[in-house]
Amino acid sequence: MDKITTKPSSLSDVAAAKQKKAPGAQSLGVGLEARSVHAWFSGKHVLDNISLDFWSGTVTALIGPSGCGKSTFIRTLNRMHEFIPGAQMAGEVLLDGKDIYESGTDVTKIRLKVGMVFQKPNPFPSMTIAENVLSGLKLAELKTSNKDELLEDCLERAGLWGEVKDRLNAHGGSLSGGQQQRLCIARSLAVKPQVLLMDEPCSALDPGSTLRIEETISQLSSSMTIIIVTHNMQQAARVSDYTAFFLSDGGPGSMIEVGPTSEIFSRPRDQRTENYVTGRFG
Amino acid sequence: MTLIDKPSAAIPAPREITTKPRVSDKIFRGVVTAGGLFSLVVLGLILIYLTYQGYDVLKSQGISFITGSAWNVVSDESGNIDYAATDFGLAAMLIGTILCALIAVVIAVPISVLGALYLTFYAPAALRKIMVSIIDLMAAFPSVLFGIWGFFVLMPSAEYWAKLLNKYLGFIPFFEMQVPVFTRSPFVAGVVLAIMIIPIVTSISREIFGQTPLDRIQAAYALGATRWAMIKAVVIPYGRSGVVGGAMLGLGRAMGETVAVYTVLNIVYQINWQVLLGAGGNVASMILLKFGEAGEGEIKALMAAGLVLFILTLVVNSIADLIVKSTGAKGR
């Protein structure tokens, strides 16, 4: 049977069109490593033995059909998983070589280093735009020498400075959906994270805002590690250096394959990966 | 494949959808609407009857019914009331009502809000269920129980606290005492009322805190916030006005309380600002006290007093209701 070659090659064309990126410089830290991570919800096994390395300075996309544990997995990376009643886990997550689940760790410090942007933009409505961006500092009682400089820097990197620089005192909820999401990105940047987790950040936005945010992601990746969960394979091809494919066959989700994005989309090693990226299911 | 031409005709107006009303449904609607309007009828009747009964008194006393502070019934030889010579003034009792209720709110609201925060954000699941049940149970206790328990069990401790307040904070006018009588004071009544309204205010606060949008809470935690930092940044701005509404509902309840105040407060008919002194009263307990021996004329005055109390609690509860409703809608 002839292999269907249309979809893979167009996606892989997109992926190949991006500049090749090697793992980032040592100065950015070793990155994040997940070692044999399992997750349960009240005894139900939902994530099976995920081992994944995220090199600093790269963008990794997690793709796969819904319900296979991608969101659960990234929530184990910044210890948000434990908020769900009945949540349990096993395995280790190493940030710069140290397990973030080690007993005695200050979890709030972990979350300062591993930031998160959510699917639905959630700026704080009771704060102004400026207050929103700097809210991370206030929450963690961090001091900074120059608030205005940090404010402009974060908004600039998030691609929002030009649009809001004249109304920094407007309410956080007065922006459009895409602007709100960029505000949330700026907010996460203010606490200077090493890793940024993004859980389907564009799925609630229009295509124009989506492209703006993808530009932002590309620019940010030079200074931090980015992990993005996405349902949109074209987005994964556009934005990521590495892609990991998750799948669950009714049981716990597991990672089927990981590799450089261009290879996943043009020459996937596993048949299931190929079925997914060619659109045969999912 | 032909392309569909752009329609040049105007977009039609939407059709009106009707259905023939069935008789059974009309009757159903009528019956249910009548039942629903019952509350309107009752409230209206209360207003009408109390005004009607108290009219003579209100007319003869005028505004001094609310502002005057003397209550002297003067009858002529045949036992009929002499309206010209009689004074009916609620001021002392109105002030007492507000004073006792304010003391109750000042004590109860911090405890309730802190307790509600504990139940929503700090309590382990099993403990939360038990404590919520306990608090809901307390809301169902009859007020006569609080009154008698307050009189026999709480009063000695309250007296001790009052003495401490007088000793260390006596420079504040409220806590001064001319005569050292510490029992059966507005302070004790306030403490008993506080214990009575804590369950209500805690329940309302807990419900409001529980409705805080989860995505904001998660955003705060993801930024590295501690639990308290999250509460300060997200929960309190969201729930602030709702909690105020709940506090006002507690205030309204405390203002209308009768038997609990009657048992623990020594009803003396003069304005008393010294909350630690054993003398005071509120409108509701005064009505209960005077009712036993009131002649016809005085009963009319008591009806008028009831009317004043009714309007007062109605206003407070309505404002509270509006405030609580607006939290859910605005979400700010």
Next chain:
Amino acid sequence: MSTTVAIPKPGKPWTATPKQRSITAGIYLAAALVSFLLVAVTPMKGKLAYFTLFFFASIIIDFAASYMQRGMASAKDAIARGFVTVGITFAVLPIFSILFEVIKRGYKGLGLGLFTNDMSLNSVNDPLGNGGLLHAIVGTFVMVLIALIVAMPIGILTAIYLTEIKGKFAVPIKFLVQAMSGVPSIVAGLFILSAYVYPITGSLSGFAGSLALMILMIPTIARTSEEVLLLIPSDLREAGVALGGTQWRTVALVVVPAAKSGLVTALILGIARVAGETAPLVLLTGGGESVNFNAFDGPMGSLPIYIWKCFGQGTEESIARAWSGILVLLVIVLALFIMARFLSERKETR
């Protein structure tokens, strides 16, 4: 993957380790020591001193420990934790004292005679073995029952109007129900006095008491019923209508039966609300001493009035009777509450 990797045991690495728990215990121990020391050294004495000092000492020590380990944010969190714990303690503490005292002071008067005699032949100052509160229980039962006969349909109809019909009066009615729940009980008593007792009958009776209780019951029943009806998913109503049911049939035969246990809960809560009401009954019922089943004829006793009168006498015997009456009333309220809880739990497991 052909190699079978053993699945590890699920764990919760974020829960407090024994080491962390012992640190917390150490903080409280240190706080206790400090408070004992301060009480011994300074003129502060008594339970109040111990508890206040313990509270402040534990917060300060927790603050310092958190600050040194994790910084200011964690230290502030420690202060907040201390305060909310104190808050819930104060909120929950009174019930233990209440239950303890009521049982301690009331059980002396318990006995079979309590439930089989009334007070028509005795005075409340007689020794505890004589007389009883049968008339009070009967009176409360009769009056609450009559009140329920009217309050139940009105309350449920109001709830149906608000959830099923949602007509143009919905907002005012919701507001009015809320307003009615805030009416002071003595005002309800005065109203019935002026609207029913004076113009119509001229005498106090149990029925007058029922009328006042009705006013107090309806808002509770309406509000709880409304909450319960709102919980019924709209799919059920749509299914009924899609089968060709008229609105009233859908409501009567589909929605209301589905909400049955919730509505019973609403009734039980309404009963619990008025069982202990005293003030309107003082005005309206005359407080009879003998068992009277006729609400329209003659004064009627009730538990709250019985308690009230006994307390008013002030002698040792009468006060003991009052406590026994309170104990009985409390047991009734407790039983109603547990019934209501049980019914609503059962509904949730469906």
